[in-house]
Structures are given as structure tokens and as C-alpha cells.
Amino acid sequence: MATTMTLNPVQRRVQRVAEQMDAAGADVLLATSPSAIAYLADLNIRSFTAPGTVLVLGPGGNTTLLASEADQPKIAASGYRGLTDFWSLGQDAEERRESVLRMHLSGLPSSARVAAERGALREGAIAAEPILDAAMRIKDDDEIRRLRAAADLADIGYTAVVDRMTPELRVYEIVRNVDRSLRRAGGGEFWSPLEDAAGVTRAGYYPAGSIATLLGRHEETGVLDPSQPLPFALYPLSENYTGAAGTTIVFETPGPLLRSLADALSDATETALAAIRPGIRADEVFAIHRQALQGTVSPDRLDPIIGYSLGTGLGRPLLSATSEEVLEPGMALSVRTAITREQGPGIAFQTTVLVTETGNERLNIVPLRLIELH
Amino acid sequence: MTPALSTATPTVTLTAGAKMPLIGFGTHPLRGQEATDAILQALDLGYRSVDTATRYQNQDAVGAALRQTSIPREELFITTKLPPDAVGFERKTLEQSLEALGTDYVDLWLMHWPPGGSPGAGSWKEFIRAREEGLVRAIGVSNYQLRLLDALKRETGEYPEVAQLQWSPVYYSERYLTACRERGIVVGAHSPLRSARLEDPVLTEIARAHDATPTQVIIRWDVQHGVAVVPKSAHRERMLSNLDVMRFTLTEDEMKAIDGLSELE
Numbered sequence: 001m002a003t004t005m006t007l008n009p010v011q012r013r014v015q016r017v018a019e020q021m022d023a024a025g026a027d028v029l030l031a032t033s034p035s036a037i038a039y040l041a042d043l044n045i046r047s048f049t050a051p052g053t054v055l056v057l058g059p060g061g062n063t064t065l066l067a068s069e070a071d072q073p074k075i076a077a078s079g080y081r082g083l084t085d086f087w088s089l090g091q092d093a094e095e096r097r098e099s100v101l102r103m104h105l106s107g108l109p110s111s112a113r114v115a116a117e118r119g120a121l122r123e124g125a126i127a128a129e130p131i132l133d134a135a136m137r138i139k140d141d142d143e144i145r146r147l148r149a150a151a152d153l154a155d156i157g158y159t160a161v162v163d164r165m166t167p168e169l170r171v172y173e174i175v176r177n178v179d180r181s182l183r184r185a186g187g188g189e190f191w192s193p194l195e196d197a198a199g200v201t202r203a204g205y206y207p208a209g210s211i212a213t214l215l216g217r218h219e220e221t222g223v224l225d226p227s228q229p230l231p232f233a234l235y236p237l238s239e240n241y242t243g244a245a246g247t248t249i250v251f252e253t254p255g256p257l258l259r260s261l262a263d264a265l266s267d268a269t270e271t272a273l274a275a276i277r278p279g280i281r282a283d284e285v286f287a288i289h290r291q292a293l294q295g296t297v298s299p300d301r302l303d304p305i306i307g308y309s310l311g312t313g314l315g316r317p318l319l320s321a322t323s324e325e326v327l328e329p330g331m332a333l334s335v336r337t338a339i340t341r342e343q344g345p346g347i348a349f350q351t352t353v354l355v356t357e358t359g360n361e362r363l364n365i366v367p368l369r370l371i372e373l374h
Numbered sequence: 375m376t377p378a379l380s381t382a383t384p385t386v387t388l389t390a391g392a393k394m395p396l397i398g399f400g401t402h403p404l405r406g407q408e409a410t411d412a413i414l415q416a417l418d419l420g421y422r423s424v425d426t427a428t429r430y431q432n433q434d435a436v437g438a439a440l441r442q443t444s445i446p447r448e449e450l451f452i453t454t455k456l457p458p459d460a461v462g463f464e465r466k467t468l469e470q471s472l473e474a475l476g477t478d479y480v481d482l483w484l485m486h487w488p489p490g491g492s493p494g495a496g497s498w499k500e501f502i503r504a505r506e507e508g509l510v511r512a513i514g515v516s517n518y519q520l521r522l523l524d525a526l527k528r529e530t531g532e533y534p535e536v537a538q539l540q541w542s543p544v545y546y547s548e549r550y551l552t553a554c555r556e557r558g559i560v561v562g563a564h565s566p567l568r569s570a571r572l573e574d575p576v577l578t579e580i581a582r583a584h585d586a587t588p589t590q591v592i593i594r595w596d597v598q599h600g601v602a603v604v605p606k607s608a609h610r611e612r613m614l615s616n617l618d619v620m621r622f623t624l625t626e627d628e629m630k631a632i633d634g635l636s637e638l639e
């Protein structure tokens with residue numbers, strides 16, 4: 001179709017969502033998650049001042065962004081081209097938000113069917129998540145380009161952590177080193193897998209709101225303990241697409257138990273990664289991972305999901321015991337494996353892979369093994 | 375086409391006998407065809423030393439240039455570096471470097487960063503072994519403080535032959551330079567231009583006096599200090615200009631004035 005040829009990347013994504021809305025019988029979609037809004041409007045609401053932004057995707061692919069007036073300058077500077085409406089600041093901002101939203105919905109024909117994400121769910125609405133998941137499933141060339149750039153940023157963040165790492169560093173210094181080198185490389189924005197309930201792992205983390213994230217720090221002291229492993233991850237954004245990579249540092253030769261756990265997790269992760277190819281079912285990849293760890297570590301120290309669809313945020317859980325989804329070329333996955341330990345932080349590895357025609361391509365250089373810095 | 379330089383770049387003889395050109399071509403962050411093209415141009419202009427690293431993900435591109443150039447391998451000086459996350463994987467990483475570069479030895483192998491801020495004596499022993507086996511001609515370190523150089527000597531009996539670090543008039547340290555000289559270590563300068571203040575009036579003034587540019591003055595200053603410098607440029611004119619520094623000499627006063635631009639305490 002001639003029109004398809006002229007669509008820009010965001011219009012193509014909107015069109016994919018519109019097609020899925022048609023299939024689900026929805027006329028309007030209310031998006032509230034950072035991931036969905038980034039997908040539909042190329043806008044990063046993670047850095048917005050006020051919570052509650054809603055993007056209304058209406059018939060014909062038109063979008064209206066409903067946001068706090070506090071975020072008006074950011075939206076103006078973002079290049080967002082759709083319509084906007086703002087609620088004013090103050091004590092009753094929540095009510096005003098609700099009335100702005102209601103006003104927009106009341107303008108729709110009474111027969112209009114609304115799909116909404118959890119954050120904007122209304123009575124009788126269709127769940128928007130499956131619609132968005134289906135649209136986001138296969139990445140187009142522009143999305144793959146952005147994911148590659150985000151993976152490169154994650155790799156730069158990784159080298160910024162590892163090259164300058166010493167046990168004397170403060171946590172904020174690690175975060176600052178990463179921030180500095182990523183800004184130099186053209187990316188200072190971050191996201192977090194914890195934006196989605198499904199993205200939460202057993203490893204607590206600190207600090208929030210930064211590209212570099214140290215994992216398993218249940219009690220944040222601000223300093224490092226050189227006798228403990230240091231699992232960490234990098235979550236940069238590039239043109240609203242997510243990078244996700246991580247691994248685990250040790251400052252001394254690991255003891256036999258830690259070494260054997262880390263080797264087992266590393267091998268099991270590599271084995272699962274090697275299995276990722278078109279035609280394999282997601283639960284099979286998960287089973288391969290679990291199988292490889294059998295007898296080494298008790299399952300209650302492993303996460304129930306080891307791979308998620310990745311795009312403008314962490315998407316649907318893919319590699320789990322219950323996912324029957326068949327992998328296809330063009331899918332992007334964040335593979336994240338971890339072992340928690342009773343005492344202290346555990347071991348974690350994370351990388352981004354792209355399902356290709358023949359297998360998969362790993363987008364990160366981050367080694368998925370213990371990084372010994374001594 | 376810019377004419378190639380006729381004046382040869384001076385060299386320094388390292389402890390184990392390798393001859394290192396004092397001006398080399400920096401390759402970060404060039405990758406792929408762009409890197410190969412830039413290196414071929416640099417070689418064409420007269421560069422004989424190329425600085426790469428496992429981390430730069432461009433060793434294959436350097437290798438492609440080495441295959442394409444007609445300059446014999448023994449006239450070239452190739453530096454690569456071991457990333458700090460390769461502790462325990464030193465030999466494997468070196469083999470991967472050699473494979474990507476398409477050569478059976480590198481002229482200089484550096485520890486890119488002190489692993490975890492430690493001297494990295496375990497890796498250093500592997501470096502010494504690699505030199506003994508002829509896989510590398512010289513060994514050194516990068517981004518090491520003086521105390522780490524001494525720790526390596528203490529723990530392994532061997533000093534690095536080269537210590538590369540961020541080095542420019544802004545980062546000049548007489549103490550470091552003198553201590554390295556006393557230990558037979560050649561200082562290498564990375565980011566020589568990027569970490570400098572090119573508009574500093576001291577530099578522009580000296581440059582004017584020699585009908586040169588501030589970048590040329592910095593590179594000449596390095597050479598006169600016996601510091602091996604690796605400027606990077608993706609532009610032919612700049613590559614040539616960065617190499618073309620042997621037609622003038624800085625006076626002792628000028629050298630001192632540039633030393634005085636240091637912002638280190």
C-alpha cells in the first residue's frame with residue numbers, strides 16, 4: 001500500500017496497535033504505562049514531573065496526550081505531534097485529571113468500545129495489554145536499530161562500571177561514572193524492569209532512578225563489601241528503546257561454592273541462550289535452563305521468569321514454565337537469570353537477544369560469567 | 375591527496391628491545407570499514423604504530439588494514455589491550471586478539487585498566503609468559519597509578535615497559551614522568567588532544583611562534599618528553615597534521631610553560 005510506505009516509525013507502530021484494536025473490537029485505547037506511551041508517541045514519561053499521564057489512541061490513529069501542565073514544557077520539547085490536553089496543578093489535580101479524561105471519553109460515540117491499560121482501567125473496558133503485546137511482538141527494522149543502540153549504551157555502561165571499579169568506590173560514584181560515560185555517548189535516560197509487576201525479581205535493588213543498578217542490596221549502606229559478589233545491571237534508553245545488560249563482579253578469587261554456583265548459572269544461561277531460535281516454544285527454553293541447573297540449586301532460589309519481550313520497556317514474560325509462545329524472527333528478548341543466596345547478594349546475568357531467521361543474535365558484549373576484578 | 379611525510383617518526387627502545395614509534399594512530403571509537411579506511415590512510419601518511427584494544431571492538435578492522443597494506447608487518451607496531459574483565463582469560467583473550475588482527479604477535483600488550491583497582495599481578499604473570507613465548511614483543515599497563523606499578527614489580531619482579539594514561543598539558547605530572555623514567559618505563563599518552571585545552575593562550579602563542587597548531591604543539595611536547603602519544607582522527611588532514619611535528623623544536627622555556635599548564639595538584 002502506498003500509504004504504508006510513507007508512514008514514519010511511530011505511525012507504523014500506531015498502525016500495528018490499531019490493527020490489533022480492530023481485531024479485539026476496540027475503538028479507543030487508553031495507554032498509561034511508560035512502555036505503551038513510548039511505543040505510541042515516542043515520548044518518555046518516566047522523567048515526567050507528575051504521575052498519571054494518559055495517551056488516548058482514537059479511531060484513525062489519532063493520539064491525544066493528557067498530562068499535567070507541569071509536563072507541558074517537556075512535551076513541547078519532545079517533538080510529540082499529536083493533540084494534548086492538560087490538567088492544572090494543585091491539591092485537586094487528581095480530580096482534574098479524572099475530569100479531563102472523562103471529558104475526552106464523553107466525546108466518543110456511545111457505542112465506542114474502550115480498551116485500557118491497568119492504570120486507566122474503566123468499567124466495561126477491554127484489557128489493553130494483550131492488544132499492545134500483540135502489536136509489540138515482532139520488531140521492525142527501526143525498532144531493531146534502536147534496540148541495538150540501546151544495547152550498545154548498556155555495553156558502554158558495563159565498561160564504565162568494570163573499568164573504573166574498585167572496592168573503595170561509593171555506590172553513588174559507580175552510578176555517576178556510568179551516567180557520565182553514557183551522556184558522553186549520547187544517552188542519559190533510564191528505565192526499570194520494576195515498572196511492571198512481572199518484572200520484579202527476588203533481588204532487591206538500589207538505587208532507583210539511575211542507569212546503573214546494583215542488585216541484591218537489601219540493606220543499602222552506600223559502600224561496597226569486597227568479600228561479597230556485586231551483581232549489577234544497566235538499563236539505558238536509546239530513542240525510547242530499552243537496553244538491559246548485567247553481570248556479577250567479585251573482588252577476590254571466589255570460594256568453591258560461589259564458583260560452582262556461578263559456573264552452573266553461567267552454563268545454564270548459555271545453554272538457554274543457545275536454544276533460542278525460531279520455532280522453539282518459550283517454555284522449552286525455560287525448561288532447558290532449569291534442567292541445566294538441576295541438582296545444583298534449589299528452584300526456590302531461582303526466578304520464575306528468565307526472559308521477557310523487550311522493546312520500549314519490559315514486555316510480556318516469555319521464558320517461563322507456562323509460556324507456550326513460539327519464538328519467531330524479529331522478537332527481542334531480555335534474558336535475565338539469577339540465583340539468590342541466603343546471605344548477601346546473589347549472582348545475576350542479563351543480556352538482550354534478537355531472534356533471527358536462523359537462531360539468535362546477542363546484542364551485548366557483557367560476559368555472562370563472574371567478572372573477577374583482582 | 376595530501377602528500378605523505380618524509381620525516382620519520384622517532385622511536386624509543388623499550389626494556390625488552392622492541393622499538394616503539396613515539397607517535398601512533400589511536401583507533402577508538404572507530405569500527406568496521408571506517409576504521410579500516412582510517413588506518414590505511416594513516417599508514418599511507420607515514421604512521422607505523424596503531425593503538426587498538428579488545429574493548430574497542432575494532433581489532434578485526436585493524437586486521438583488515440594490516441592485510442591490505444603493502445607495509446611489511448615488521449615495520450609496524452601494533453598495540454592492543456586486555457580488558458580488566460578478562461582476569462583468568464588472559465591467554466584466550468590474547469589469542470582472540472591475534473586471530474582478529476591476523477598476526478602471530480603484537481608489539482605491545484597492555485593491561486587496559488587495573489582490575490578492580492588492584493595491580494592485577496595474576497594477569498601480569500600471564501603477560502610476562504606471553505612475552506617469553508614471543509606472542510607479544512613488549513608488555514605494559516594503562517591507567518595505572520605509580521603505587522600499582524611498584525606493586526607489580528614487588529609481586530612479579532617485572533615492571534611494565536610502557537604505562538599509558540590520559541596525558542596532556544592539563545594532566546601532566548612531572549612526578550609520574552620522572553618516576554617512570556627511573557623505573558625504565560615509557561609513558562604513553564592517550565586522549566592527548568581530547569583531554570587538553572586547545573584554546574589555552576600558552577599553547578596558541580607557542581603554536582604561532584612555530585607556524586604550527588596547538589594540537590601539533592601538544593604532540594611535539596609529548597615527543598620531546600619521550601612520551602609515546604596516540605592521537606586519533608578520522609580526517610586525513612588532521613592525521614597528517616598530528617604526525618607532522620618534527621619540523622620544529624620547542625625550546626626549554628616553551629616546554630616548561632606547557633608543563634606549567636598542568637591542573638593536577
Ligand SMILES: NC(=O)c1ccc[n+]([C@@H]2O[C@H](COP(=O)([O-])OP(=O)(O)OC[C@H]3O[C@@H](n4cnc5c(N)ncnc54)[C@H](OP(=O)(O)O)[C@@H]3O)[C@@H](O)[C@H]2O)c1
Pocket residue numbers: 399400401402403425426486516517538539563564565566567568569589604605606607608609612613615616
Ligand atoms: N588506554 C586507555 O584507557 C585509552 C583511553 C582512551 C583512548 N585511548 C587511545 O588513545 C587514542 C586517542 O585518544 P582519544 O581518541 O580519546 O582522543 P584524542 O586523540 O586526544 O582526540 C581525538 C579527538 O580529537 C579530534 N582531533 C584529532 N586531531 C585533531 C586536530 N589535529 N585538530 C582538531 N581536532 C583533532 C578528533 O576528531 P576527528 O576524528 O573528527 O578528526 C577526535 O574528536 C584512542 O583512539 C585510543 O587508541 C586509550
